[in-house]
Amino acid sequence: MPDMKKRVTLSPEEQLRRKRYFTATIITCIALIVVGGSLHVAKLGSIRMGEMRALATYNLKEESARIRAAGEDIAIHENNENRINQSAGYTVAEAEALLTRDQWRELESTVAIPAGKFLMGTNLKNSDATSHPQHEVNLKAFRIDKYLVTNAQYARFVAATGHRPPSDWKNGKIQEGVLLYPVTLVNWYDASAYAKWAGKRLPTEAEWEKAARGTDGRRWPWGNDMDPARLNTYYNVGSANNVTAYANGVSPYGVYDMAGNVDEWVEDDLLPYKGTDADPVVFKEKVARVQDEQDRAMKVADLVTVNRQYKVLRGGSWKGDPFATATYHRDYARPNFASDFYGFRCASDIRK
Numbered sequence: 001m002p003d004m005k006k007r008v009t010l011s012p013e014e015q016l017r018r019k020r021y022f023t024a025t026i027i028t029c030i031a032l033i034v035v036g037g038s039l040h041v042a043k044l045g046s047i048r049m050g051e052m053r054a055l056a057t058y059n060l061k062e063e064s065a066r067i068r069a070a071g072e073d074i075a076i077h078e079n080n081e082n083r084i085n086q087s088a089g090y091t092v093a094e095a096e097a098l099l100t101r102d103q104w105r106e107l108e109s110t111v112a113i114p115a116g117k118f119l120m121g122t123n124l125k126n127s128d129a130t131s132h133p134q135h136e137v138n139l140k141a142f143r144i145d146k147y148l149v150t151n152a153q154y155a156r157f158v159a160a161t162g163h164r165p166p167s168d169w170k171n172g173k174i175q176e177g178v179l180l181y182p183v184t185l186v187n188w189y190d191a192s193a194y195a196k197w198a199g200k201r202l203p204t205e206a207e208w209e210k211a212a213r214g215t216d217g218r219r220w221p222w223g224n225d226m227d228p229a230r231l232n233t234y235y236n237v238g239s240a241n242n243v244t245a246y247a248n249g250v251s252p253y254g255v256y257d258m259a260g261n262v263d264e265w266v267e268d269d270l271l272p273y274k275g276t277d278a279d280p281v282v283f284k285e286k287v288a289r290v291q292d293e294q295d296r297a298m299k300v301a302d303l304v305t306v307n308r309q310y311k312v313l314r315g316g317s318w319k320g321d322p323f324a325t326a327t328y329h330r331d332y333a334r335p336n337f338a339s340d341f342y343g344f345r346c347a348s349d350i351r352k
Contacts (some may be wrong), residue, residue, distance in 0.1 A: 088172060089155075089158060089159065089165055089169070089171070089172025089173055090155050090158065090159045090172070090173060091159060092156070092159045092160055094159070095152075095155040095156040095158070095159040095160075096156065098152045098155060098156075098174075098179055099152050099179065103152075103180075106244075107147055107150055107152070107153060107180075107243075108153075109145075109146040109147070110143040110144060110145055110146060110348070111143065111144055111145075111146050111211070111253050111254055111255050112141065112142075112143050112253075112350065113139075113141065113142050113143070113144060113207070113210060113211050113253055114141050115138075115139060115140050115141040116138065116139070116215065117136050117137065117138045117139075117215070118136070118137060118139070118209075118210045118213070118214065118215045118217075119134055119135075119136060119137075119213075119215070119216070119217035120134070120135055120136070120137045120206055120209050120210070120273075120328070121133055121134045121135055121273055121328050122134050122219075122326075122328040127326070127328070127329070128278075128329065128330065129276065129277050129278035129279070129282070130270070130272070130276070130278045130282060130283075130330045130332075131273075131328045131329055131330050132273065132275075132276050132277050132278060133273060133275050133276060133277075134217065134328075135273060135274065135275070137206050137210070139206055139207060139210055140349070140350075141350040142203075142207055142347055142348065142349055142350055143347060143348045143349075143350055144203055144207065144208075144211045144255060144345065144346075144347045145200075145255075145345040145346050145347070146254065146255055146256060147243040147244065147256050147257065147345065148182035148183075148243045148256070148257050148261065148262065148264070148343050148344070148345050149182065149183055149191075149194065149343065149344055149345055149346065150179065150180050150181065150182060150183060150243055151169075151174045151178055151179055151180075151181055151182075151183045152174070152179040152180065153183070154166070154183040154186070154194060155173075155174060157194050157197050157198070158172075160197070161193075161197055163190070163193060163194075166183060166184065166185035166186055166338075167185050167338070168184070168185050168340065178240075180242045180243055180244065181239075181240045181241060181242060181243070182240050182243055182257070182261060182262045182343035183343055183344075184240060184262055184338075184339065184340045184341065184342060184343050185338045185339065185340055185342070186265075186338055186342065186343065186344065187265075187335060187336050187337055187338045187342075188265045188311045188335035188336070188337075189335060189336065190338070191265040191343075191344035192265075192267075194344075194346075195344075195346045198346055199348070200346035200347060200348045201267065201346065201347060201348065202265060202266055202267040202344065202346065202347065203266050203267065203345070203346070203347035204266060204267050204268055204347075205266045205267070205268040205312050205314065205330075207266075207347055208258075208264065208266050208314045208315075208347075209314070209327055209328065211251055211253055211255050211258065212251050212255070212258035212259070212314070212315070212327040213251065213252070213258075213327035213328070214251065214252035214253065215252075216252075218252075218327065219326050219327060219328070220259050220325065220326060220327060221249060221250060221251035221252070221255075221258045221259050221327065222248070222249055222250075226322055226323070227249075228322065229248070230246060230248050230249030230259070231246055231249045231257075231259045231260030231261070231316075231322075231325060232245070232246065232257075232260040232261045232318045233259070233260040233316055233317065233318060233319075233320060233321075233322045233325050234318075234319070234320065234321065234322050235318070235319055236318075237318055238318070239318060240261055240262055240318055240340075240341070240343070241261060241318070243256060243257055243261070244256065246260070246261075257315070258315055258327065259315055259316060259325040259326075259327070260315065260316055260317065260318060260325050261315070261317065261318055261343070262315070262317050262318065262341050262342060262343035263313040263314065263315055263316060263317045263320070263331050263339075263341055263342050263343070264313060264314050264315045264342075264343055264344050264345060265311060265312075265313055265342065265343075265344040266311075266312050266313070266314055266344075268311070268312050269309035269310065269311060269312070270283055270309055270310040270311065270312050270330065270332040271283060271309070281305065283309070283310075284305045284306070284307075284308075284309075285305070285306050285308040285309060285310050285334060286303040286304060286305050286306065287303070287304055287306055288301040288302070288303055288304075289301055289302060289304045290302075308334075310332035310333060310334060310335075311332060311333060311334070311335045312330055312331070312332050313330075313331040313332060313333060313342060314329070314330070314331065316329065316331070317341035317342075318341060319341050320341065
């Protein structure tokens with residue numbers, strides 16, 4: 001039977017030609033992969049930009065009117081503190097008429113937290129070292145506000161005392177639709193002044209944490225699993241929201257917004273827990289200072305530790321990392337800082 005297989009011998013020229021063709025094919029395939037990958041990345045970027053636009057809290061057509069120069073926010077707050085161009089705002093009667101009697105009664109609700117021990121802090125390695133270690137704390141009984149202090153409540157305080165309003169109140173009055181939102185753009189001193197006027201005080205850091213997590217050491221007010229449907233965080237709403245909104249996210253004692261909405265000022269300085277592994281320098285306030293003329297010429301400054309303490313904020317916020325809403329997480333800022341995601345609630349002793 002004749003051999004059906006035939007050996008084909010290629011000339012050196014043909015071998016070189018085929019080798020070049022093969023190389024060109026490989027290069028073309030790689031180029032197509034790179035181009036395809038670039039188009040995919042561009043598409044993902046476009047989708048992400050669309051998501052970011054959707055999260056914007058104002059119409060992007062108004063962007064040019066909202067862009068601020070460096071330092072403008074500081075100037076706005078300074079003008080507000082110095083009462084420059086500030087209108088009269090509300091009278092006491094006008095502030096009282098903002099809500100119904102039933103609404104005022106509900107907002108002024110407080111929750112009794114029983115005396116006893118609870119677990120404070122955490123041993124989780126991926127948490128901030130300032131929250132280490134977990135430790136047991138024994139507290140006396142106290143009461144804490146069921147809700148964050150709202151714009152409406154703060155308006156009564158401003159009307160009664162003449163205290164300056166937050167800088168985002170136009171002509172000294174609350175924007176439409178946010179009466180029941182937590183008051184923001186208040187610093188620690190503002191929060192403390194309100195609490196004193198209301199016959200209360202700011203909660204201690206330990207009181208706040210017990211009210212948020214109960215006695216079983218849970219990570220969030222509702223349990224140990226993060227559930228974005230139970231809180232306002234990481235732009236899932238896009239701004240602060242009504243303080244009564246998240247009934248499914250209350251703490252074991254029934255306290256609202258102990259995770260998300262706004263970070264809450266508490267009474268305490270940021271101090272280390274006993275046995276912490278956090279770097280001691282974290283607990284010292286730092287300020288930017290120009291050290292010499294060369295720094296001044298280059299417009300640079302160094303962060304210098306000063307002999308002052310930060311104040312603690314708790315609970316995380318509507319624009320922060322969802323894991324910063326854990327019950328043990330400690331945020332902090334200078335007591336004179338104000339932000340659109342800083343607010344507060346009050347507490348009081350239970351007298352025998």
